[in-house]
Amino acid sequence: MTDQSLASATLPPAWPGASAPVAPTAPPQPLPPPKPPVQLVYDGKLGELYVIYLRSMLLTLLTFGWYRFWGRTSVRRYLWSHFSAFGDRFEYRGLGIELFLGFLIAVGSILVFEGAVLGLVWLAWGDELPAEIGMTDIMTWALIIVGLPLLPVAQYAGWRYRLTRTAWRGIRTGLKGSSWSYGFMAMGWGMVNAMCMNLVTPVRDVSLNGYRTRHMTFGNLNFGFAGRAADIYGRFIGFYFLNILAWVVLVFVVSIIIGGVSSTPGGMSFEQMMEKLAHPTPIVLLIFFAVILAFYTLVGVMILPVRCWWMAYSIRYMVSRAWFDRLQFVTGVTTRQIWGFLVLNYLILLFTLGLGGPWVMHRTARLIAQQLWIYGEIDPQAVAQAMGGATGVGEGLLDVFDVGSV
Amino acid sequence: MAGARFYDGLHPTAYDVVLRASTAEVVATLADGRILARWPVSEIEVVSDPWQEPHALMVCPRQPGARLAVEDLGYREALAVLAPNMARVAPRRSRVTPVLGALVAALALTIGTMAVLIERAPDAVAPYVPYSMERRMGAAVVAAMQGDSQTCEKAEGVAALQRLVDRFQVASGHPQKVTVRIIDMYEPSIGNGRERKRRVVNAFAAPGGYMVVMAGLIERADGPEELAGVMAHEMGHIVHRHSVKALLRAYGFGLVTKLVVGGFSSDVGTVADAGGLLLALRHSREAEREADRTALQLLDATGMRADGLARFFGKIMDEQGGKDGAQQMGVFSTHPPTTERIEATKRPPTGAPAMTAREWQALRAVCD
Numbered sequence: 138m139t140d141q142s143l144a145s146a147t148l149p150p151a152w153p154g155a156s157a158p159v160a161p162t163a164p165p166q167p168l169p170p171p172k173p174p175v176q177l178v179y180d181g182k183l184g185e186l187y188v189i190y191l192r193s194m195l196l197t198l199l200t201f202g203w204y205r206f207w208g209r210t211s212v213r214r215y216l217w218s219h220f221s222a223f224g225d226r227f228e229y230r231g232l233g234i235e236l237f238l239g240f241l242i243a244v245g246s247i248l249v250f251e252g253a254v255l256g257l258v259w260l261a262w263g264d265e266l267p268a269e270i271g272m273t274d275i276m277t278w279a280l281i282i283v284g285l286p287l288l289p290v291a292q293y294a295g296w297r298y299r300l301t302r303t304a305w306r307g308i309r310t311g312l313k314g315s316s317w318s319y320g321f322m323a324m325g326w327g328m329v330n331a332m333c334m335n336l337v338t339p340v341r342d343v344s345l346n347g348y349r350t351r352h353m354t355f356g357n358l359n360f361g362f363a364g365r366a367a368d369i370y371g372r373f374i375g376f377y378f379l380n381i382l383a384w385v386v387l388v389f390v391v392s393i394i395i396g397g398v399s400s401t402p403g404g405m406s407f408e409q410m411m412e413k414l415a416h417p418t419p420i421v422l423l424i425f426f427a428v429i430l431a432f433y434t435l436v437g438v439m440i441l442p443v444r445c446w447w448m449a450y451s452i453r454y455m456v457s458r459a460w461f462d463r464l465q466f467v468t469g470v471t472t473r474q475i476w477g478f479l480v481l482n483y484l485i486l487l488f489t490l491g492l493g494g495p496w497v498m499h500r501t502a503r504l505i506a507q508q509l510w511i512y513g514e515i516d517p518q519a520v521a522q523a524m525g526g527a528t529g530v531g532e533g534l535l536d537v538f539d540v541g542s543v
Numbered sequence: 544m545a546g547a548r549f550y551d552g553l554h555p556t557a558y559d560v561v562l563r564a565s566t567a568e569v570v571a572t573l574a575d576g577r578i579l580a581r582w583p584v585s586e587i588e589v590v591s592d593p594w595q596e597p598h599a600l601m602v603c604p605r606q607p608g609a610r611l612a613v614e615d616l617g618y619r620e621a622l623a624v625l626a627p628n629m630a631r632v633a634p635r636r637s638r639v640t641p642v643l644g645a646l647v648a649a650l651a652l653t654i655g656t657m658a659v660l661i662e663r664a665p666d667a668v669a670p671y672v673p674y675s676m677e678r679r680m681g682a683a684v685v686a687a688m689q690g691d692s693q694t695c696e697k698a699e700g701v702a703a704l705q706r707l708v709d710r711f712q713v714a715s716g717h718p719q720k721v722t723v724r725i726i727d728m729y730e731p732s733i734g735n736g737r738e739r740k741r742r743v744v745n746a747f748a749a750p751g752g753y754m755v756v757m758a759g760l761i762e763r764a765d766g767p768e769e770l771a772g773v774m775a776h777e778m779g780h781i782v783h784r785h786s787v788k789a790l791l792r793a794y795g796f797g798l799v800t801k802l803v804v805g806g807f808s809s810d811v812g813t814v815a816d817a818g819g820l821l822l823a824l825r826h827s828r829e830a831e832r833e834a835d836r837t838a839l840q841l842l843d844a845t846g847m848r849a850d851g852l853a854r855f856f857g858k859i860m861d862e863q864g865g866k867d868g869a870q871q872m873g874v875f876s877t878h879p880p881t882t883e884r885i886e887a888t889k890r891p892p893t894g895a896p897a898m899t900a901r902e903w904q905a906l907r908a909v910c911d
Binding site (some may be wrong): 198305415518522 | 594598600609642649657801802814875
């Protein structure tokens with residue numbers, strides 16, 4: 138909590154690759170020892186977060202869903218303001234009414250779109266629309282065909298909304314670039330990847346993540362990203378074939394278990410099992426849930442670790458290739474941590490039917506605070522507040538598609 | 544964080560400042576005595592949220608973009624009393640444990656009330672759903688069923704069935720006339736299609752008083768009593784508005800689970816949906832029992848021979864090789880066990896015939 142603002146501008150930082158101009162006549166100055174890296178601090182309390190969350194949930198129920206925009210805003214305010222970097226807290230200045238208006242605009246555009254579809258169908262067929270084609274089917278399919286590619290567009294617009302409402306030391310963050318370009322990129326890569334049996338995943342990930350990171354701003358400066366798909370292809374190929382192998386082994390193990398159960402003298406046929414399940418007694422229900430749990434455990438033990446091995450590697454790579462001004466970011470998140478994180482989050486949400494939401498948010502915030510290291514110092518004179526830039530309303534489509542709960 | 548921090552709104556610089564405040568102005572001074580902000584109290588706006596944020600953020604239009612952040616509780620309490628517009632500087636965080644307890648209780652009460660409402664409200668609300676709306680929904684359902692199947696429209700046969708149903712409608716006191724549609728639908732053929740396609744044996748009560756009868760049912764019924772039994776059962780569904788109630792219940796359950804589960808995990812949603820489906824099936828079985836009871840009342844009220852329903856159930860069970868499919872399906876079945884229904888609907892073979900022999904012949908030939 139010292140005043141580092143003025144001092145840091147005069148000293149050249151210990152920075153690999155940055156050549157400090159040294160006057161030829163002066164004796165060579167020893168470089169100051171590099172400062173230790175800093176971490177984000179999250180000092181939110183689970184109980185407080187629960188009060189905010191349950192309160193907005195209660196009001197959401199009582200208003201039949203209309204309060205959720207304001208509830209989501211207050212949860213974000215709590216989370217953002219309990220994160221701090223270099224001793225200063227983050228700020229979230231979004232408003233519930235903005236989310237609400239965004240929602241109304243999204244619903245309005247869907248209505249206009251469906252009206253246009255209705256008009257076109259009427260123009261094309263008039264009253265002679267064949268009876269087996271239902272009007273509702275046409276409208277649903279039109280919305281799915283147009284809506285699914287729009288999802289990444291809405292996602293990018295949502296990030297932009299959240300970033301333009303975020304500030305640190307009074308300076309706003311932001312996201313430049315076009316959500317339409319990003320949406321087309323995501324859709325194109327998705328199609329190419331599907332045609333190539335997911336083998337271009339690293340190229341897609343680096344390309345999309347690079348677009349996002351390079352367009353992120355703090356004040357008037359953009360973040361940078363220097364990732365190359367070639368760097369992570371080796372690990373990805375390893376993951377790709379390990380994943381296939383893991384699935385083969387899983388199918389093998391499951392068929393051995395099922396075969397063993399049904400061939401033992403006391404075993405039951407599939408029909409007998411269904412018959413038992415149709416007239417459940419407590420013990421049948423208990424066995425039923427135990428079997429489901431066993432299957433999920435098998436997936437969690439055999440498939441998930443391979444996936445986490447790749448996820449952790451990919452996260453470490455993407456974070457370490459991003460920079461801002463003279464700041465570099467490093468995370469040491471491990472396969473085991475990601476695995477434990479995902480498994481416990483899943484269990485919490487499943488067993489609390491969503492009421493564990495704040496707990497998962499809390500765990501996520503703590504993981505970020507524990508695992509993100511920031512090297513270097515920010516040069517206050519190099520960054521200035523950006524003029525304008527905030528869009529009026531946001532996240533409408535995202536809310537309509539029902540994704541993202543924070 | 545002792546003291547306060549000043550951000551100039553131009554660069555990401557944090558200045559540790561000392562605040563001096565009077566009822567007239569707030570002054571932020573650096574350690575070396577330099578003054579960074581001198582803001583009249585009346586012009587200060589508190590932009591932070593005293594409920595959610597651990598610090599107070601003040602802004603002043605005299606220095607656009609600049610912020611004063613105060614975290615120290617003593618400072619904040621002192622600043623809050625300077626003027627009404629400064630009240631939000633003070634933290635308003637409530638004590639977690641009692642508030643949490645109250646919230647959990649209120650939530651449990653709300654969700655419990657809603658659950659009871661979902662169980663009970665459809666029965667009370669269904670009569671108030673506008674008939675025109677119900678009629679439109681029913682027309683859409685019937686149109687979808689007609690699809691590429693043949694609709695049987697021989698006037699004499701349709702009229703015979705309509706007369707039978709009209710008698711039940713009058714006896715039940717149901718205010719709206721029932722519209723009968725006969726559809727010749729076949730079960731989807733499996734295999735090479737060489738075996739004869741089987742007709743669907745069924746009847747449905749769609750919303751809006753539409754009664755859809757499959758030609759297979761007329762073909763399979765031995766005599767008008769069996770058909771009359773099934774028609775009286777479907778009339779029971781119409782009288783009790785079972786289709787509308789089921790729709791309302793599904794809608795209400797979907798709304799509440801969506802609100803509670805939120806947008807977290809699709810698996811959480813799946814668990815909730817599975818629960819909802821089992822609940823809906825239980826209501827469906829209960830509705831079938833109610834329709835069976837009403838069917839017997841209607842048959843008695845019109846003085847018809849009432850043994851057809853139980854006989855028809857028995858025949859269907861025999862054709863399945865004596866197995867009770869609904870009983871085997873248990874909690875996954877839309878209908879109660881057939882043996883239970885046979886027991887409940889057994890009647891002696893006495894009473895007036897459901898229709899004349901001539902009418903019955905015309906109805907048998909309705910699809911030709």
